[in-house]
Amino acid sequence: MLSDFVDNSIMIQDLQTRGRYVNACYNNLMLSRKFPNGQFVIGLIEENELSLHTWLEDKVDNEDKVFDYSKNIIINKEEYYNMINIKKLIRYDNID
DSSP: OOGGGGOOHHHHHHHHHHHGGTTTTHHHHHHHHGGOOEHHHHHEEEEESSSEEEEEEEEETTTEHHHHHETEEEEEHHHEEEEEEEEEEEEEEEOO
């Protein structure tokens, strides 16, 4: 779980509630500072309807991982992409 990885007590509390959906994009941006070699990703996804969704991607132990604040998960990138229906992606490197 992403909440096990984060070292900010306010974010940890937020991740453990449904309130995490409200500021997920902003909190993904804040978390991107922990991943200087990672990417901040904005995707147009289709679950029940089309919506914008954000997550972070980086390598951990030579594996591509996704860090998704709103889902409170850290998952293998390939598994994540198989799990959600992505229509379009925009990637940003080194957000500061």
